[in-house]
Amino acid sequence: MKDALAGCWQLYTIALRTSRARMLLSTVLVLLEGLAWPVLAVGLKGGVNAAVAHRPGSMLGYGIAIAVSAIGVLLLHHFSYVPYVETCDLVKVDLNAELMALANGSARIEHHERAEYADKIAVLRRELSTFDVGMTGLLTAVSLLVGMVLTSILLVRVDPWLLLLPVAALPPVWSGQRAQRVIDRSRSAAATQLRQAEHLYNLATTAATAKELRVLRLQQEVTRRQAQQWDGASHVLRAGQLRATVVSALGQLFFAVAYVVAVLLVLLQAVRGHRQVGDVVLVVTLAAQINAQVTTGLDLLQKLQRVANALNRLRWLRELIASQQPPPPDSPLPTAIRDGIELRDVAFTYPGTDRPILSEVNLHFPAGSTVAIVGENGAGKTTLVKLLCRFYDVTQGTITIDGTDITRFPLDDWRARIAAGFQDFVRFELPAQRTVGVGDLSHLDDEAAVLAALERADATLVLDRLDDGLATQLGRSWTDGTELSGGQWQRLALGRAMMRELPMLLVLDEPTSALDAEAEHQLFEQYARNARRVGRETGAVTVLVSHRFSTVSMADQILVVADGRIAEAGSHDDLMRASGLYAELYALHASAFE
Ligand SMILES: Nc1ncnc2c1ncn2[C@@H]1O[C@H](COP(=O)(O)OP(=O)(O)OP(=O)(O)O)[C@@H](O)[C@H]1O
Known part of the structure; x- marks a missing residue:
């Protein structure tokens, strides 16, 4: 409950911040909506009593009140809906933007x-994506609260015992909350399976995987496993939903009994002549309203609890990202590496x-040198590269540049001086100019800079295959888009890595796996020349x-x-002379190509 209320308040302030005027207008309209039903009940009571007492003059006044409040009951909801739907959209855009910013915030x-x-x-x-449900719930809650307060006052005036009716609404509220917790737990329990099902679904429906799936004849297997994961997740969700339904139905049953008792009580009093007919109409109308209020309230609590949970997850994410912020830098990054x-x-x-x-890694990379890392799959090569790029900080020991710990430099400055090509490079489906140009945003549309980068990456050949040169839209999924081969995409990615002209660290983590050995050899010679220049x-x-x-x-x-x-470190000649692991692997590799 506390969570739901906190989430409710948080959501309201977000909505107010996003669009104050729309939100205030909606609030006023739903407050009026909350008033309309109790006013209708009072009008009905007065109207019926006036009819029984044959007072046509009073009947006209009550008739007008009944008509106005009935119109309010029917229409106010729709009018309040328009501004808050607009606000919902704006809030959703804001929250999604925050989610994207957080995902990239570290x-x-x-x-x-x-x-x-x-x-x-x-x-x-x-x-x-379903946040509007929570927003709808939020405004309904305001109208509900007003309606419930007025209803309680009117009931007390008929008979104080009737106040037990709203009290009888508490068990369903409690059971509704429990039901939502059950649903939320099942959602978390199914999250991994749902993600796997989504992953398999993407595998089966995207072009990038089509070839491999067919050659490996995996289509049916992927479909089968997707269905299996989906069934598993649905089973968990359905079981949770069923348990939640039983829990909340028990609470509602309690209220239904109280409702019947209340109506019987007033009927009995009317039969004994202690109450007017209008009182019976009032209580039946209000009790029915309480029933609707409780049902709406339950649904609402679930929605608000869901919003609260989503906001809690967002807070968790904010805290995680904040905890990943590097320690404040206290030393400027040098403009060049002198020692290494x-x-x-x-x-x-x-x-x-x-x-x-x-563990126990002790190395020195002299300034201006080229370092190659070899080793079996999973040996830790990419991990070493991640540490140099500071995607992670070391658990023990230090990495220094000219004797200063790299954690003391501003991380953004260090990243700005890294040129990197990775094995799992991104296929930016943009015009070729920008696919390469994003390597240095300040030169995104600088044709000369892009051509020079492609030259450094030995990738200008790719342009010959593009009808509109650098203006060619890349990617089959776009109208008139040109699809490239894996090697061509990779060469453009290398061009992107070369956009930064004066890097201090040039990282190439198997960026040439789609190229043949000779092309890689040539490319690296070109890099080595470029690296020596830089x-x-x-x-x-x-x-x-x-x-x-x-x-x-x-x-x-x-x-x-x-x-x-x-295991070993040194030049090719040193390592060959040492006749260790490198020499053995080199000989194996050479014999494989003889
Ligand atoms: N994010 C991660 N969390 C936990 N373990 C990881 C993570 N990334 C990699 N590993 C583990 O670290 C080990 C080294 O991985 P790394 O990617 O550095 O190997 P590698 O030498 O580059 O391999 P390859 O030649 O296959 O690319 C592997 O056992 C891998 O399972």
């Missing part, structure tokens, strides 16, 4: 990689897990993650990561 990516967050976001996205980047006794465990992914100006360190040893061997320093540790 410079870290931890929240994107946590199941708890993913579940909460999935529920929130659904709930926010050093990792000292670095260890890292992903938040929410207890298995260390990296390195002379900014001391930039280039970090390359690759499984291709022909590419890796060109790096100044090669790191072999195994079981979360640096």
Whole structure:
């Protein structure tokens, strides 16, 4: 109840902030709506008594009151609806914008990689899309409250015992709340399965997955599993709904008994001549109204509880994002790296897990050098890159630039000096100019800058295939959009990574997996030249993650990561002479291509 009321108030203030005039107009109209029903009941009582006493003059006055209040009962709801529907839309836009801002509000990516967050976001996205239900509930609550107060006053005036009637409405309220908690628990319990069902549904209905699904003949399996997850989730939701219905029906049964007793009481008094006929009409009308009020109230509480839960989730998200804010920086980022980047006794465990992914990492990347990282799948290569980009901070040890801990630099400044190409790059379906240009927003529409970046990424060839050059809309889903091959998309993504001309850290995390070995080799030679040029100006360190040893061997320093540790580090020649793991892997790789 406290939650529902707090949520109610929070929602009202959000709505007022969003559109004060519309919200105030709606509030006035629903207050009048709340008055209309009790006034109608009083009018009916007066009218019936006047009719029984043959007082035509009074009857006319009561008739007018009955007509006006009946019109109010029927129409005010609709009139109040118009401004608050508009407000609902505005509030929804605002809350969705906040959700998007929060999802991107942290410079870290931890929240994107946590199941708890993913579940909460999935529920929130659904709930926010039905937020107008809560807004409707909010205004109905105002009208209901006014109606209930007036109804209680009128009942007390007939017989104080009748005040027990609204009191009898409390058990249904309590049971309604319990029912909502049951539903909410089942919603949380089904969230993971629903998300999986949604994921499988997307797999089965999007173009990107069509080829692989067909070749692997997975269509039926995906459909079967989607149905299985969906059934599982629906079963949990249905069971919750059933339990909730039983709980709330028990409460309503209690009220139904009280209603019958109240009507019988007044009827008995009227039969004995202690009450007028009008009193019976008044009580029957008001009792029916209480019944409607209780039913609406129950429904309302569930809606408001739902709003409160959604707002609680939003608050949880706000707090999570706030907790991820990096410590305030206290040192400006140098304009260039002079000595190098050093990792000292670095260890890292992903938040929410207890298995260390990296331990005892001690490395020095000299300014201007190129570093290649190799190792088996899951060895920890990408994790090392994530730490260098500060998507996460180390659990132990330090990463320093020229001796200063990177956590002391403003995170945004550090990110602005990183040029990165990732394996799971984004296919921005925009005109080609912008697909590349978003790599540096200040040069989004700068054609010369985009062409230079494509040149650095050895990606100008892609433009030859585009009918309108940089103006070509990319992506099949757009009218006249041109679809690219995986390698072409990847080359444009590399061009995007090259938009920043003077990075201090150039990260290439398997960004060339869609290119053939020779193309990757050429590309890396080009990078190495570019890196040396940039390195002379900014001391930039280039970090390359690759499984291709022909590419890796060109790096100044090669790191072999195994079981979360640096098993070997050195130049190609050093490592070959050492005849260790690298030499073994290199020989294996070479023989595979003979
Ligand atoms: N967000 C995460 N939360 C928990 N564990 C994670 C997370 N991301 C990665 N891991 C785990 O960390 C380990 C190292 O993953 P990482 O992506 O660094 O490997 P990798 O060497 O880059 O592998 P690959 O060559 O396959 O890309 C893996 O065991 C992986 O399961």
